[in-house]
Amino acid sequence: MTADTRQKTLNQAQLVPIVLDEGQRGYDILIGSGLLDEPSSWQGLSKAASALIVSNETVAPLYLQRLRAQLSKYYARVDAVLLPDGEQFKDWASLNLIFDRLLETASDRKTVLFALGGGVIGDMTGFAASVYMRGVPFVQVPTTLLAQVDSSVGGKTAINHPLGKNMLGAFYQPARVIADLDTLDTLSQRELSAGLAEVIKYGPIADAAFLDWIEVNLDALLARDKSALAYAVKRCCEIKAWVVGQDEREQGLRAILNFGHTFGHAIETGLGYGEWLHGEAVGCGMVMASDLSVRLGLMPAEFLPRMRALIERAGLPVVGPPLGAQRYLDLMRVDKKAEGGEIRFVLVEGLGKAGMHAAPDELVEMVLATHCA
Amino acid sequence: MTADTRQKTLNQAQLVPIVLDEGQRGYDILIGSGLLDEPSSWQGLSKAASALIVSNETVAPLYLQRLRAQLSKYYARVDAVLLPDGEQFKDWASLNLIFDRLLETASDRKTVLFALGGGVIGDMTGFAASVYMRGVPFVQVPTTLLAQVDSSVGGKTAINHPLGKNMLGAFYQPARVIADLDTLDTLSQRELSAGLAEVIKYGPIADAAFLDWIEVNLDALLARDKSALAYAVKRCCEIKAWVVGQDEREQGLRAILNFGHTFGHAIETGLGYGEWLHGEAVGCGMVMASDLSVRLGLMPAEFLPRMRALIERAGLPVVGPPLGAQRYLDLMRVDKKAEGGEIRFVLVEGLGKAGMHAAPDELVEMVLATHCA
Numbered sequence: 031m032t033a034d035t036r037q038k039t040l041n042q043a044q045l046v047p048i049v050l051d052e053g054q055r056g057y058d059i060l061i062g063s064g065l066l067d068e069p070s071s072w073q074g075l076s077k078a079a080s081a082l083i084v085s086n087e088t089v090a091p092l093y094l095q096r097l098r099a100q101l102s103k104y105y106a107r108v109d110a111v112l113l114p115d116g117e118q119f120k121d122w123a124s125l126n127l128i129f130d131r132l133l134e135t136a137s138d139r140k141t142v143l144f145a146l147g148g149g150v151i152g153d154m155t156g157f158a159a160s161v162y163m164r165g166v167p168f169v170q171v172p173t174t175l176l177a178q179v180d181s182s183v184g185g186k187t188a189i190n191h192p193l194g195k196n197m198l199g200a201f202y203q204p205a206r207v208i209a210d211l212d213t214l215d216t217l218s219q220r221e222l223s224a225g226l227a228e229v230i231k232y233g234p235i236a237d238a239a240f241l242d243w244i245e246v247n248l249d250a251l252l253a254r255d256k257s258a259l260a261y262a263v264k265r266c267c268e269i270k271a272w273v274v275g276q277d278e279r280e281q282g283l284r285a286i287l288n289f290g291h292t293f294g295h296a297i298e299t300g301l302g303y304g305e306w307l308h309g310e311a312v313g314c315g316m317v318m319a320s321d322l323s324v325r326l327g328l329m330p331a332e333f334l335p336r337m338r339a340l341i342e343r344a345g346l347p348v349v350g351p352p353l354g355a356q357r358y359l360d361l362m363r364v365d366k367k368a369e370g371g372e373i374r375f376v377l378v379e380g381l382g383k384a385g386m387h388a389a390p391d392e393l394v395e396m397v398l399a400t401h402c403a
Numbered sequence: 404m405t406a407d408t409r410q411k412t413l414n415q416a417q418l419v420p421i422v423l424d425e426g427q428r429g430y431d432i433l434i435g436s437g438l439l440d441e442p443s444s445w446q447g448l449s450k451a452a453s454a455l456i457v458s459n460e461t462v463a464p465l466y467l468q469r470l471r472a473q474l475s476k477y478y479a480r481v482d483a484v485l486l487p488d489g490e491q492f493k494d495w496a497s498l499n500l501i502f503d504r505l506l507e508t509a510s511d512r513k514t515v516l517f518a519l520g521g522g523v524i525g526d527m528t529g530f531a532a533s534v535y536m537r538g539v540p541f542v543q544v545p546t547t548l549l550a551q552v553d554s555s556v557g558g559k560t561a562i563n564h565p566l567g568k569n570m571l572g573a574f575y576q577p578a579r580v581i582a583d584l585d586t587l588d589t590l591s592q593r594e595l596s597a598g599l600a601e602v603i604k605y606g607p608i609a610d611a612a613f614l615d616w617i618e619v620n621l622d623a624l625l626a627r628d629k630s631a632l633a634y635a636v637k638r639c640c641e642i643k644a645w646v647v648g649q650d651e652r653e654q655g656l657r658a659i660l661n662f663g664h665t666f667g668h669a670i671e672t673g674l675g676y677g678e679w680l681h682g683e684a685v686g687c688g689m690v691m692a693s694d695l696s697v698r699l700g701l702m703p704a705e706f707l708p709r710m711r712a713l714i715e716r717a718g719l720p721v722v723g724p725p726l727g728a729q730r731y732l733d734l735m736r737v738d739k740k741a742e743g744g745e746i747r748f749v750l751v752e753g754l755g756k757a758g759m760h761a762a763p764d765e766l767v768e769m770v771l772a773t774h775c776a
Contacts, residue, residue: 079743122495133566136737136744163739164561164572165652188537193506199537200573279538364509366536370452371509 043068044260046267048183049275050203057206059183059267063256065210066093066171072100075205076167078140080107084128084155085146086115089173092216097146097171105142109135113151118304120150120190128158142167142205148174148221149181149308153199156187160202170204173213175225175259176309179232179266180287182207184274190303194364195295201279209267211259219252223345224309226251227290229262230340231316234333235286236269238381248343285367286384289376290316293350296361300353313346314401321397322389323377333378350402355395362394416441417633419640421556422648423576430579432556432640436629438583439466439544445473448578449540451513453480457501457528458519459488462546465589470519470544478515482508486524491677493523493563501531515540515578521547521594522554522681526572529560533575543577546586548598548632549682552605552639553660555580557647563676567737568668574652582640584632592625596718597682599624600663602635603713604689607706608659609642611754621716658740659757662749663689666723669734673726686719687774694770695762696750706751723775728768731775735767 043062050056065071081101085094090112101108111131113124132141145155145168152170159168170182188199214222229251233241243261244251250258270287277284294315297306306314320337323329342348353361359373367374367386373394377387416435423429438444454474458467463485474481484504486497505514516539518528525543532541543555561572587595602624606614616634617624623631643660650657667688670679679687693710696702715721726734732746740747740759746767750760 122499126495129564129571130566133564133570133737136741138742138744139739140742161571161573163570164559164574186537191502191506193503197506197536198502198534200534201537364506366512368509369511369513371511 044264046264046271048203048271050278055203057204059207059209059271061178061209061211061260061263061267063211065208066096066213067100069100069103071208072104075104075142075169076140078105078138078142080109080135080137081105081142081144082128082132082135082137083108083110083144083146084113084151084158085110086113086151088115089147089151093146093173093213097144101144107135113154115150116304117150117190117298117308118302120154120303122189125154125158125189128154129162132162137162137166139163139166142169144169144171145182146171146173147177148172149177152177152182153187153196154189156185156202156204157189157199160187160200165202167205170207172207172209174217174221175214175263176221176228178209178214178263179225180228180270182209183267183270185278190299193299194361195299195303197364197366209263211256211263214254214259219345220307222252222254224307224313226344227309227313227316227341227346229266230344231287231289231312232266232269234320234337234378234381235289235376235384236273236382237265240265240269241381245340248340252345285386286376288367289378289384290319292362292365292367292373292375293318293358295365296353296358297350299361300357301351306347310347313341313344314348314350317341317348318350318397318401319375319377321400322375322393323379325393325397326377326387326389328377328379328387348401350398352402355398358398359391359394417637419637419644421576421644423651428576430577432580432582432644434551434582434584434633434636434640436584438581439469439586440473442473442476444581445477448477448515448542449513451478451511451515453482453508453510454478454515454517455501455505455508455510456481456483456517456519457486457524457531458483459486459524461488462520462524466519466546466586470517474517480508486527488523489677490523490563490671490681491675493527493676495562498527498531498562501527502535505535510535510539512536512539515542517542517544518555519544519546520550521545522550525550525555526560526569527562529558529575529577530562530572533560533573538575540578543580545580545582547590547594548587548636549594549601551582551587551636552598553601553643555582556640556643558651563672566672568672568676570737570739582636584629584636587627587632592718593680595625595627597680597686599717600682600686600689600714600719602639603717604660604662604685605639605642607693607710607751607754608662608749608757609646609755610638613638613642614754618713621713625718658759659749661740662751662757663692665735665738665740665746665748666691666731668738669726669731670723672734673730674724679720683720686714686717687721687723690714690721691723691770691774692748692750694773695748695766696752698766698770699750699760699762701750701752701760721774723771725775728771731771732764732767
């Protein structure tokens with residue numbers, strides 16, 4: 031985006047820059063109310079003859095026409111493809127719906143994809159953009175709290191495989207992220223809570239003061255207070271930008287963003303995708319990972335009840351499904367962080383600090399026995 | 404590979420380095436006889452608990468056990484997955500066979516994939532490696548002339564879509580390319596000719612002296628003279644390394660490697676994948692592209708008969724299938740080089756020099772009318 035546009039947009043919205051490769055690459059996250067209908071949000075993207083909006087059956091009736099109206103100012107043709115809604119559809123079949131549409135409309139190497147929806151839409155659109163003609167530009171337009179604070183930022187894209195969550199994908203950065211806070215008004219309370227799981231995550235792994243802030247402001251967040259949401263989205267994006275800027279391809283540090291996700295992915299895959307929302311599984315997974323942090327002596331005992339209470343207040347499950355310890359362990363052994371069959375957990379090592387740790391199976395089984403029913 | 408290993412291997416084989424990002428990344432192409440059974444070929448790759456060999460039903464009976472024997476020295480587990488043989492199987496379904504096997508065997512982020520076969524196997528293995536857990540290392544072990552001189556080098560990976568050839572893929576570089584010339588002994592004459600199409604290609608676009616050399620040595624190449632093949636493979640890899648080193652992601656120069664491919668891909672997609680071999684379609688496509696170069700005044704009239712005679716001598720088709728001009732044009736409009744519906748052809752601008760050109764539909768129709776029956 032040009033300096034001018036950037037300044038103009040800054041007047042209306044928060045702007046968090048993502049800086050990669052010491053400034054050689056990067057993009058902006060715009061955060062604010064009314065961004066969807068604000069022309070400057072969409073200015074300055076790469077020129078193309080056409081754009082394709084990818085959305086789902088739930089989000090499209092709410093926002094598709096408004097986005098299309100804005101994009102029609104910049105692209106001679108604006109097409110749309112609607113995918114079925116839900117984690118269970120984050121697969122090859124849905125991905126191919128995007129490719130079919132791109133090829134039916136003879137979209138070229140410059141066609142820009144717009145991901146209008148939550149994390150599933152963002153992950154699939156980004157992966158499709160990375161693959162179509164070996165890479166076309168894409169823009170994230172996250173409409174859920176979870177996508178605004180986490181999945182739309184940082185360029186991790188993926189689909190699920192029946193045997194493992196997010197197993198197939200690419201590191202592929204968007205050209206811009208446009209997080210219109212007003213779209214959170216239409217979220218179900220269950221979706222809002224799921225997003226809060228990822229908000230809560232950032233505290234213990236990176237920012238103890240933010241954890242305090244969340245505890246104080248959780249009721250405001252649950253009541254969708256716009257200024258509380260704006261602060262939370264901005265702070266989460268800042269932390270994520272800081273982490274991704276140092277380790278785009280998860281060679282090390284970036285893995286801390288997966289706090290609660292090793293247990294969480296096992297819940298999602300074990301129950302069948304879509305049974306629990308991703309944020310719900312992460313919430314419950316953070317309870318387990320907090321317990322494991324305590325059992326390994328990395329955190330004092332009071333850390334577990336503190337995390338469990340906060341996660342429960344956020345409206346998230348704190349008791350995992352009874353898949354059986356062996357099934358949990360089998361599922362976690364194909365986690366992307368595992369190496370040579372050894373599961374590696376992201377654990378908290380002090381408030382605001384996390385790292386990777388292996389753990390004896392017996393200890394993990396005790397954690398599972400304590401938190402599953 | 405370490406300097407020691409590199410030196411040792413150099414004594415036995417030709418080595419062409421690929422240098423990317425001004426030396427920050429790169430890898431080696433080893434070319435020689437007996438490399439498959441030579442332990443140093445496989446030394447110094449990244450350490451992992453397991454390897455997966457991807458091959459097909461035709462190549463595996465010939466070479467799989469020998470490759471497995473070598474790799475077993477370096478990896479605790481060596482698995483294999485065999486795909487059906489042929490361009491018509493370069494699709495999602497085959498790709499998923501690779502993913503299924505990787506997940507069934509709980510392969511991790513370090514697992515190394517080995518592509519043992521021709522261009523189809525190399526393209527699919529590379530794409531699978533780029534996608535599995537968002538990227539694992541892979542090694543190209545090309546066993547066809549076409550793969551040794553072209554497709555295994557440079558990191559272009561892809562699968563086909565019913566509406567367009569190589570439409571879905573990634574730029575993803577191998578860790579090494581090991582081209583054992585002895586594997587060319589088992590090629591059918593048809594496959595050998597198909598490979599010669601890509602050999603011939605390098606002359607007009609990049610090296611006029613190499614075009615002369617091919618004309619003089621074509622009979623030796625067709626008779627599989629080992630020293631002629633060794634020179635051809637090495638020279639093609641040198642040219643490709645030079646091009647890819649300047650333009651890995653095909654922002655400009657790299658497109659010249661697609662000489663003959665715009666017409667050729669239309670033949671492949673139009674007839675149905677696998678009907679003609681890729682090299683056959685490229686051979687015929689080069690006749691058409693040579694004619695178009697002449698008709699646009701870029702080359703003198705004698706260029707066309709010279710190219711046609713050489714391509715025909717190589718055992719390749721020089722007359723295209725009668726798909727109809729409109730169908731050819733429609734297919735070429737979804738070519739990856741097209742922009743906003745305008746087809747862009749790689750044309751020869753002087754012996755050893757090529758560039759991108761648009762052409763009036765009427766001229767293209769005249770070319771098609773002349774060379775199709």
